[in-house]
Amino acid sequence: MTRIVIIGGGPAGYEAALAAAAYGADITVIDSDGIGGACVLWDCVPSKTFIASTGIRTEVRRAVDLGINLKTDDTLVTLPQIHQRVRDLAFAQSADIKSRLVSEGVKLVSGTAVLDETQVGVSTHSVLATLADGSTQRFDGDVVLIATGASPRILPDAQPDGERILTWRQLYDLEELPEHLVVIGSGVTGAEFVHAYTELGVKVTLVSSRDRVLPHEDEDAALVLEDALAERGVELVKHARADKVVRDGDTVTAHLADGSAVTGSHVLMTVGSIPNTANLELERAGVEVDKGGYIQVDRVSRTSVPGIYAAGDCTGLLPLASVAAMQGRIAVYHALGEGVSPIKLKTVASAIFTRPEIATVGVSQKAIDAGEYPARTVMLPLATNPRAKMSGLRRGFVKIFCRPATGVVIGGVAVAPNASELILPLALAVQNKLTVGDLAQTFSVYPSLSGSITEAARQLVRHDDLD
Ligand SMILES: Cc1cc2nc3c(=O)[nH]c(=O)nc-3n(C[C@H](O)[C@H](O)[C@H](O)COP(=O)(O)OP(=O)(O)OC[C@H]3O[C@@H](n4cnc5c(N)ncnc54)[C@H](O)[C@@H]3O)c2cc1C
Numbered sequence: 001m002t003r004i005v006i007i008g009g010g011p012a013g014y015e016a017a018l019a020a021a022a023y024g025a026d027i028t029v030i031d032s033d034g035i036g037g038a039c040v041l042w043d044c045v046p047s048k049t050f051i052a053s054t055g056i057r058t059e060v061r062r063a064v065d066l067g068i069n070l071k072t073d074d075t076l077v078t079l080p081q082i083h084q085r086v087r088d089l090a091f092a093q094s095a096d097i098k099s100r101l102v103s104e105g106v107k108l109v110s111g112t113a114v115l116d117e118t119q120v121g122v123s124t125h126s127v128l129a130t131l132a133d134g135s136t137q138r139f140d141g142d143v144v145l146i147a148t149g150a151s152p153r154i155l156p157d158a159q160p161d162g163e164r165i166l167t168w169r170q171l172y173d174l175e176e177l178p179e180h181l182v183v184i185g186s187g188v189t190g191a192e193f194v195h196a197y198t199e200l201g202v203k204v205t206l207v208s209s210r211d212r213v214l215p216h217e218d219e220d221a222a223l224v225l226e227d228a229l230a231e232r233g234v235e236l237v238k239h240a241r242a243d244k245v246v247r248d249g250d251t252v253t254a255h256l257a258d259g260s261a262v263t264g265s266h267v268l269m270t271v272g273s274i275p276n277t278a279n280l281e282l283e284r285a286g287v288e289v290d291k292g293g294y295i296q297v298d299r300v301s302r303t304s305v306p307g308i309y310a311a312g313d314c315t316g317l318l319p320l321a322s323v324a325a326m327q328g329r330i331a332v333y334h335a336l337g338e339g340v341s342p343i344k345l346k347t348v349a350s351a352i353f354t355r356p357e358i359a360t361v362g363v364s365q366k367a368i369d370a371g372e373y374p375a376r377t378v379m380l381p382l383a384t385n386p387r388a389k390m391s392g393l394r395r396g397f398v399k400i401f402c403r404p405a406t407g408v409v410i411g412g413v414a415v416a417p418n419a420s421e422l423i424l425p426l427a428l429a430v431q432n433k434l435t436v437g438d439l440a441q442t443f444s445v446y447p448s449l450s451g452s453i454t455e456a457a458r459q460l461v462r463h464d465d466l467d
């Protein structure tokens, strides 16, 4: 029976364990903070739960346009209740995963693990775990999977104090809403929290090191969000890098590289993450990392050491829960000698949970514009969609990208309140190499936002016929 030791119980680790359990492997998962990992306990699940509460206020704010007069100012935000719900849901999700693992026969160990390769080059690998009571326990495995995730990046001169200078993991301890929240970093994490706090009525200033919010995302989509945030009073400070963040009593000031400063009641640092790889004794075991500390893996999750695999955020491939889980499954299938397809990032769908949501799949507009992929493209604003009109939606669009000759769909973007759901038909098309003709001939419900996907596809088909 193959012995698999997994370090880290996030999506990469627990999905790998579940996949391996189906093959009857002997599996041990060692985790320091709780099954479900940072994904379930601190990052993805809590932030999306928090955003679900703020979304209620969004609906209240919009209700007046549809003839229902609810005053946003009258809505009482009970922050402790929202935070308790976030915590309860995260722990419940963690408990669900834990009981599923146990029922599948996976052994769970609560502790902090390091590689403990006593003899480099042999086929058995060793992992040493320090348990909560300080004792240590060694685990030998034919296969080791490192799935230790990542942690918020801390700037040396912006040390979080958990009260006024915060990482996103500390937000749920606040007892009152910030009066004026300054968010440093305009990536996905920053954008989602800027959205959430403005929806709760908080004044927000966003400090972006680039010329816009979401510098790595589809530009048209980012501009729609920027416009929506500006309408809600968000101040965007562009081309600004925070060098230092200083607290003075009840105020906090972010000092920017150009000498200017932004002061608020709280500062939220969303300046990226660093991989949890520094203390794993990787070098001693011969596992290669890049200069950012990310473990180097190939497309089937192998590291530089035979028998040692890595998956998820600690590899820096694409920091998404879905990708982490896929990398983890691929690692164990490969290790167990099963047929496995190498991971393909061109088919990954992801979403940004702002209002409107932004969802993407496949090849990006940027790559097409740069000439990396020949493609025909269409962008269809939702303004003409009947369902959008009925719901009072003013913003949003659907984009489809397809191969010029064959019409095979290679990517797409959806910007809509529920874009995270709307993207699935495009993800299905990209994954299964469907054509715009296939999409165009599919019945969509009338009236529906997904009708814009079939309509956009029809526009590309028409174009196809003219070629
Ligand atoms: C604010 C935020 C929101 C996000 N929202 C989304 C989203 O909506 N959708 C999405 O797809 N992705 C989202 N992500 C990304 C997603 O959370 C990560 O991609 C995912 O957590 C990666 O999973 P993982 O298994 O690699 O690591 P993690 O979830 O970080 O789990 C790793 C686990 O390993 C443990 N560990 C670390 N070192 C050791 C050690 N030495 N010994 C034992 N255990 C150890 C950690 O404590 C942790 O429990 C979000 C990220 C952030 C920051």
Ligand SMILES: NC(=O)c1ccc[n+]([C@@H]2O[C@H](COP(=O)([O-])OP(=O)(O)OC[C@H]3O[C@@H](n4cnc5c(N)ncnc54)[C@H](O)[C@@H]3O)[C@@H](O)[C@H]2O)c1
Binding pocket: 155, 184, 185, 186, 187, 188, 189, 190, 192, 207, 208, 209, 210, 215, 240, 241, 242, 243, 270, 271, 272, 273, 318, 319, 320, 350, 351, 352, 353
């Ligand atoms: N909904 C989701 O799926 C979701 C949500 C959050 C995060 N994530 C994942 O996590 C990844 C990381 O996202 P992120 O936003 O946490 O990190 P990021 O690294 O993508 O963005 C951080 C931003 O902060 C900026 N920055 C860095 N130092 C700065 C400084 N001193 N002053 C001002 N700005 C500074 C960077 O230029 C960058 O734009 C995403 O790419 C995504 O894969 C996913």
